[in-house]
Amino acid sequence: MALSGISLWVGLLNSSLSSNHSNTTQFPLDSPCWESLAVTLVLVLCYGLVLIMGLLGNILLICIIVRQRDRPNVTSIFIANLSISDILMCVFCLPFTLSSMLMDQWVFGAALCRLTPFIQCTSVTVSVLSLVLIALERHQLVLHPSGWKPSPAQACSALLGVWLVSAVTALPFLVFQLLSSDPYSELPPPHSQLQACHEMWPSMQDRRAYSAALLVFQYCGPLLLILLCYLRIFLRLQLRRRLLERQCSCSHAEEQRRVAHSKRVSIMLVALVTAFGVCWLPLNVFNAVADWNEEALPVCQHDLLFSFCHLLAMSSTCINPIVYGFLNTNFRSEVRSTLLHCHCQPLEENYESIPLSVMNTDMSRASLRTNCRNHSV
Numbered sequence: 001m002a003l004s005g006i007s008l009w010v011g012l013l014n015s016s017l018s019s020n021h022s023n024t025t026q027f028p029l030d031s032p033c034w035e036s037l038a039v040t041l042v043l044v045l046c047y048g049l050v051l052i053m054g055l056l057g058n059i060l061l062i063c064i065i066v067r068q069r070d071r072p073n074v075t076s077i078f079i080a081n082l083s084i085s086d087i088l089m090c091v092f093c094l095p096f097t098l099s100s101m102l103m104d105q106w107v108f109g110a111a112l113c114r115l116t117p118f119i120q121c122t123s124v125t126v127s128v129l130s131l132v133l134i135a136l137e138r139h140q141l142v143l144h145p146s147g148w149k150p151s152p153a154q155a156c157s158a159l160l161g162v163w164l165v166s167a168v169t170a171l172p173f174l175v176f177q178l179l180s181s182d183p184y185s186e187l188p189p190p191h192s193q194l195q196a197c198h199e200m201w202p203s204m205q206d207r208r209a210y211s212a213a214l215l216v217f218q219y220c221g222p223l224l225l226i227l228l229c230y231l232r233i234f235l236r237l238q239l240r241r242r243l244l245e246r247q248c249s250c251s252h253a254e255e256q257r258r259v260a261h262s263k264r265v266s267i268m269l270v271a272l273v274t275a276f277g278v279c280w281l282p283l284n285v286f287n288a289v290a291d292w293n294e295e296a297l298p299v300c301q302h303d304l305l306f307s308f309c310h311l312l313a314m315s316s317t318c319i320n321p322i323v324y325g326f327l328n329t330n331f332r333s334e335v336r337s338t339l340l341h342c343h344c345q346p347l348e349e350n351y352e353s354i355p356l357s358v359m360n361t362d363m364s365r366a367s368l369r370t371n372c373r374n375h376s377v
Helices: 006-019 037-066 074-103 108-145 153-168 170-177 205-246 252-292 301-315 316-326 329-340 361-365
Strands: 177-180 194-197
Touching: 006 301, 037 074, 037 108, 037 194, 037 301, 037 329, 074 108, 074 153, 074 301, 074 316, 108 153, 108 170, 108 177, 108 194, 108 205, 108 301, 170 177, 252 316, 301 316, 316 361
Parallel strands: none
Antiparallel strands: 177 194
16 A cells, blocks of 8 residues: 555555445444544644645755755755655645545545546655655765765756656556445445545455565665664764774863764754654554554544555655755755855854765765864764
């Protein structure tokens, strides 16, 4: 099942409706599973908040990257692509999923029934693969500073491949996503005329195989790669720090600055892995249970449970700009310049030699030196 969640909700809706077929006098709005107005308002508020924060954060991050003084580097290109995919997630995952969940039907037509899940799955895959590319680029930069480094043109070619692969991955939604009134056929009028956008696979085995492939391709594999890359980066930076401590005698202030920066980079690496793993884990677990043991999900609470898992996954669109942008000193300086329009003092004086990648690429490219001024980790 795609991480976008809309198809999963429809499958659960079909299950809950079929469980009420024995008592057709119960309409969806009259069933004991119908949520209160307070719950509905909370859901709308949470979804709206994530949507606004995700859009504003990613749009601002793209604007800052575009107006950078230096030429765009590979990492900034990857981060801009990540923001574009997150914007698509905000636009196509949040509103459509919330509206379908609250209205218990699909009201956007047959074309969007096929197109929306396709775009959802594509944007999620692009976002995840962008995180992998960022991790791989940093890994190459830190562990092999004198080795091959991708050029901006090669980075754009890689991103084109990512979008193509993601679109191919989402193609089954264009084929098997259908708009029909079958889930409501046994309900009395007028509810029998409602329509649902749901998956119609040739067999349950095919659906489960596709869901398992998405689980590996969209979560398990990327998480393992990101964890491995950042773990190796962390170990290499720790080794460099210990070697530098032995080879040079720095002032107390310089030593404190270097230790503080090393801690900040370590926290950043942990935050990158944790943000991805924690945000997407609940929804993946929910999807797996729904595909392989749907009876284990509570009939009346599965909408709320899914909403929590889906909101946590979508919150990654708010977290990514913070982790990849706002926690970076250079980015914060650019934000102040953009918001205040104040260029009275040269901002370069407050800049660190750290690009938007949050990693000191100047130091990473350099060989190990005994001069304390030439290292920051």
